[in-house]
Amino acid sequence: MRLADSFANLRSNAYYSPHSHECLTTHLIVEGQLTITYPKDDHPSKTTYTAGARVDVDARRVHEVWIGPQGCTMVIGD
Secondary structure (H helix, E strand, O other): OOOOOEEEEEOOOOEEEEEEOOOOOEEEEEEEEEEEEEEOOOOOOOOOEEEEOOOEEOOOOOOEEEEEEEEEEEEOOO
């Protein structure tokens, strides 16, 4: 895994519809928050992550994301 592929500043209250990536992605939350769900799971639920959290999303796993009211700054690697 390569870390620090990109540094993202996501706008407040942004929404990212269900999508996937070809490889594992790692998100290190620096500031703000994001909420994620995996809509194709048998029992999907939403989980919110804040500063200091690490979120790993498996390759080709469909996920949906909401950004919190203060936005979200994160380092994203694959």
